[in-house]
Amino acid sequence: MTDQQKTEIWEAAEKTGVEKVYIPSFVRKGQKLMKVVVSTGDVFYFRLVFSGEGEGYYLQITESPEEVLLDGVIIEEKETKIKDIPAKWISFSNSRDNVEAASAGLYFKMESTFIRIAESEFKKPFKITQSVEEMAASLQPLTK
Secondary structure (H helix, E strand, O other): OOHHHHHHHHHHHHHHOOOOOEEEOOOOOOEEEEEEEEOOOOOOOEEEEEEEOOOOEEEEEEEEOOOOOOOOEEEEEEEEEEOOEEEEEEEEEOOOOOHHHOEEEEEEEEOOEEEEEEEEEOOOOOOOOHHHHHHHHOEEEOOO
8 A cells, every 4th residue: 555545544534533544454456545535425434445457356345434324125134353343244236136236344442443344246235245354354554
């Protein structure tokens, strides 16, 4: 991660009120931080979007000072732990009848930061994956 990217992340954190920022110590081979997205609505968050060249996978890490859930109907919830921190996989869809389109994310809180991590194959909904849990366990505070 470049110094410019770190600065961009800290600026996003300041705009959204996130005091402690976390970044993964590893991502899938070939993935790089492509962009930092800052919320513009009523809910404050920033999102790190990682993508690889041509491999079709991308990863999103959303960080917020408050819990941020996706819109829609909760299809499934599954509890787990990340480094002894309670975490939950939550799958959402636009309708209870549309389970195939459900999009899953891993939700948890580290200190004062609420985090959602999701991974997807190109143009497919986010799914529950072991690699997301491994990535969550690798999160480290970003230092200035």
